[in-house]
Amino acid sequence: MRIDRVKPTIMGDSLPPEDGTYGIKGLPRPPNAVRYPGKIPYVKGLPVRKEISSLANSDDPKERKQWTLFVLALERFKSMPVDDKLSYFQIAGIHGYPEVAWDGAPEPKHAPEKKTKKAGDQPFGGYCNHNSLNFPAWHRPYMLLFEQRVWENMKLIINDWTSEHGLPISETDEWYTAAKHWRMPYWDWARRQRYHEELVCPPVLTQGAVRIYPPATIKNQFPRSGLYPNPLLEFENPEKDPKTGKPLPFGSMPGNKAKWNIQDNPIVHDELPLKKDCDWAPWSKTSATSRYGIFKGEEEEKDPAKYFTGLEGVNNCGKANASLARVHENGPDDKPRWSTMDQHSKDHTWNPGSLSDAVNRMFSKGYNPNWGQFASTKWIAEGKGCPKTGYISLEYIHNNIHNLTGGSDYATGMGHMSDVPVAAFDPIFWLHHVQIDRLLAVWQCLNPKLWFDNGQSGDSDTAGMTASSVTDDKETDPLEPFHKKDNDPEKEVWTAQACRDWTELNYQYDDLAEVAERTIRKYGRFISGEFQRELRSHIDTIYPGTGHLIESMETSSNTPDGLRPSQHQNGLWKDYIINVVYDRYALDGLSYTIQFFIGGPPGEDTTNFEKHNYVGHVYSFGGRQSTSEGSCRNCKRQAEAQVLSCAQVTLTIHLLHRIRDYVPDHSFEGVEEYLRRYLWWRVVKYGGEVVSEEGFKRKFSKLQISVLRGTGRIKPCNAQSAGSISSLYSDYVPLPEVTYGKPGGLRLDKVPENSEPFISQNKSAVQPLPTRLPQKAKSVTTKLHIRSKTACGQEAEAMKFSPTQSKAR
Template sequence: MAGFSKPRGLLSTLFAILLLLQVTVAISHHAHHEHARNPTPTEMEEHMEKTKRLLDERADRIKVTGVLGGTRAERKEVRDLKKNADQWNLYLLGMERFMAKAKSDPLSYYQIAGVHGRPYVTWNGFGPLTNNAGFCPHGQGLFGSWHRPYLAIFEQAWYQCVVEVIATFPSSQRARWTAARQTLRLPYWDWAVAPPSGESNMPTLLRDPTVSVTKPSGKVTINNPLYSYSFGSSLPSEMGGGPWNNWPITLRRPVSNPTRSNNNEVSSMLQSMRTNLRDRVYYLFISKASWGYVSSEQIGARTEIASVDSFESVHDAIHTTVGGDSGGTMYYLDYSAFDPAFWLHHVNIDRLLAMYQKNSPNTWVANSNINRPMAQWNQGEAKNANSPLKPFPKTTKGDYYTSNDIKDTLLLGYYYADAQSTGAMVSAVNNKYSGGRNGLRARSVGEDGANLPYDGRPLKAGDYHTILSIIANKFALEGSYTAHCFLGNGGNSTGNSTAPYSNSTAPFGNSTTPHSNSTGSTSYDYTQSPDYVGSYSVLGGTQTGSLLTEGCVPLTTALMGKEAAGYVKSIAPKDTEDYLKKNLYYKIVGPGGVEYNPEDLEDFHVYVQAAPVTPASSGDAFPELGDYIKLPTVTENLPAGQPYTWVPGPYDYIGYNETPSYEYPAPADSYPSGYPVPSGIPSEAPSRRTSQDTVSASRLSSTSTRRAIICTRIIPNRRIVSHVV
């Protein structure tokens, strides 16, 4: 480990020494000319900042370019990529070589994965960390755009490994492999699409411990680089400990005796969740809300009723399911990027967000406040689409990408077929994520256990889209937690669940720390219940705090099944409200498989609401959603189901500029050197608005200032709306 940590520590120390020398010389020079006055604290701070900027500009940093070289290639679904044998072979060999890079290499798998969360160290000449934290802006307005250059540097480093792999083949074979790599890009894993018949929506490609590949020596079997990542013989000490008693290999829903991943349970659970994941994606698209509202799960982004869910919130469900409440790698935000599944999953999130750009083309990143201390930002700093996406430089001198710079994915050398045009997007959403089209069937929806499988039906006039909305504190526990939602009388309701909410069926102790997991096998799998509808997950970390999120569990398809089985006459509130009141229940499960009383969790609230649906006018259009109405009687007797009104805090969103402050496509001078700039782009960058990046945490935390900055108004049947004043 010394080979990794010392160079980084040395860089930070050298930076600090240079900075101190600069300031000392400046103060001495100042004192020589003004003997009567010492510099003020403000002058000291300003000079420190100026010196830091000068040193930043002199730094020789690795420029994030993605895969460039003239060819703009498609990122494909992982199962589709496998159909091209040569590209699949290069993808795996490149990943194997990438993971084997020395930890001291800034382009190693270890260091790039470490940017996301732990080990809380600097990267690529960024300088000393602003706070002892990772760089990932989860629960922030920059969540979606920040991950785009992050994926690009991962793809860039992996692709270089592919090039190095090809160089090991005999010269007579290199032309073949070089041709294959030209259009090779990172694949994505679409966990919401219906899988091929007989398969799970978690491909075996991610679950097989070993895989056959072709190397210069011929066919060989290697450890599958999509199955796990190994830190070595032990977890590096700078990681500060890790899941499953510091196990040095990434794990998914781990079990013991011997310690291993339980990928079969992951696969089974995701298969049970697929319909609800599909519905969440579909109804996000037909909401047609602003991109900034649907990209982040932070409650402050919910300033329009159409935005009752977010892609980030859906993303959390994959993290917690793959990691598992037994304490796997993906279960903790801090460690999650080390699991190879993280990258396949996040490429899919990037794809969905790129598709949504076609759905709401005149909106982009929302103006927001940083709501928790991060490696690159302080709590309270205001951000917008022109804010630097640290620590990802677009030049070697420390100029960082902004969200506006990377709105066009072609800038980074890739595209998604489903995001090529509005028509391609609508077609993909309708064909992949709308209910009742694929002919697959789910488990029984009948309370009496009758074989009444149902996967949904097309929407029709008079239908309502009904959801269980959930507000939750992202960092209420040390680790993640999940609300499993059920509809039916096949199990106990939430209200009469056995006290004191300790899950007797899970062979675990009640520890909530991620570093002392028990050695039990697995927790009870709620997704196999005949009443199971879906899950709402909250991806947490190893530190507690306060950050409110909001999302939902769609109930519409489950209610369609009840309609088909004769339990309700229609899926309109007049016919479903009483049924929901009697049959809706949920269980909250946290680290170690422990069941929690919803009212014991800080800032946890649930309520049900429904919106009328107007069916699509044609196959190349989306249905229309009307305004949501709340159904308070459904949850009034459930724990945490009483009426609740959210009041913005000092670090919540302060508004959304509906007149975009960006220029798209990006200005020509923001494209990396060597990138073929699209035509029609102005040669000079427009002036950048930077005032929103100067709001201090102390100013925002002032009560009087909050009154000056934030005003609220109540819209009937809508949440509080915040506006900048």
């Protein structure tokens, strides 16, 4: 069914003068809002940001009004001309392209105009902060700006209804009230949702049309079906071809608006046809955003506009759904590989998914003991204050979601969300980043004293130490180009310290408010410590992790003997992780993916790089490939100082799947021997080309990959809600036998005897993927034992993580 777009009425916005600043203040604070005392922010009566599916499917009359206004206001916002400072186009452009100064702030980072490369040149342009301690803080006023602009468009729509279409004053007041209590929704991509039985992506992000509920008196202004074109699906260029009326390509704006042209990535690239080693993204040729929608055409075609397909905006929801399913509780084929938590079977074990597991670990006590490790992918050298677990950062998870929702391979389709310069043009960007801000708020509630490493644990000699001499961001650094006041001659900008308390920005999150209210009902008042306990229980419930799977297996009579711990060892297991230290600028800033796989043909010591063997990936989200002097000072400084990034892929859930579900690829002689034989990885450039052996030697000498074994245990003696299982992780030691002889792998001869974390790589002889196992790698004893203390102080032997013989089903 075709649904024609209703052209929004464009009324003149009340804007500050062109040379005056636009103040980002947040939406109005209700007069009855009451702040509870304490270090943890909670304001009773303050409006909340809701999960997108909850808002879209609500039966509540006020929330239906809010949803309707959100849909209409977002569409109106997107239709504003590109040369309007407060347009969707320009606000999205703050993140990257078109790299034009915004709101009187200093010029942003600039793109290359020539091929001559200089050491330390930026990987992308724009104002955005990545691989830095200000990454979460910079995006907070950015989301506030977007929220404020949507709300201002809501008011204009209601004004139009009243003045132009005769909406009664009584109804006008109801709609204004709904607008005042609306806040920007978020997409919780890690939490299990009702729609996950069939989809991983929310239906509201895949449907061509959504249902709205306009006032009855003006329903004739909208489609009779009640369906309205979905503004969350894409963003198309508001500038139209005067002859055809179709959106112009983003790189072909009208003559008087040419400064807003979007360019390709990289800007300077070879002519068509594309060579395997010089893929580039044709963003200038696109007229709308895509998700897994842009493909290469016939090689003999010379015209880029004809060579690529999907330039007009294509959303391949099936591909996006399948990619997200690989890290969710569904299997790699977009089908449930394991049963749901409530539907155990004798052949299947519930799989919480590696994405949920990563979020669970990120919030686990002690996993990220300081701000730097939580906030950023920027690598911090290990020490007593920086444990080996601290590689799962908010930014790392964020990077992977950008890749999974957009697409970075021409074989499966490319999309804007996967590339820094153009990511913010896709409407899903804003829902994703409000979720990132929500997770930041959760972290702040659980760790109110940890802020830019103030009050962090660890020795002063090691805490906060980085891999270079680059000075870390400070909480007082300006977050440009976000101004605090209208028409401010001083042009005061937001800082991380100024936006630390999100309730002062007049919003909070639905589940945080619910946990606070539950705490107040339970104890009669708001007690910070009790709120934190309730919040941890809430997080452990909605984001199940490895501990949940271990618990479900211990209560199942179908658990293989080799995995079931003896009676006095319940809740204790050997945990396996991959730590990755990588150079974000290895390809001059162009993004790349490190993909990890386990398994291959039966009886062969090889691993197939197939989706059913996939266990996780690291996405650099580097942005654009750049070569000019006018570059981002932060990126240039980091590249010159060889600042590295870090990430972590968890293995235990995938190993349990192979053991518990009897994957018929290899026999299990021991977990570590199995990993030594069958854990492999590859590096894939943006566009889909696999990095060759020679390319790896030239570009990836700094890549450092290590596998570690630690102890996971379920925290006992804790009053928890149903489904809440809190896990603790500790005592990780490197297993050099697993990675020795593999590209970028930890060297066997460089691990100290005390097994303290130490990462080294043979830079002189990076070896390709061998056809046979390296002879020097020694085999590991199958039944490894750990002695550890339980939470109650009793010494116990860890479960023997020695799997049974695999069976073909």
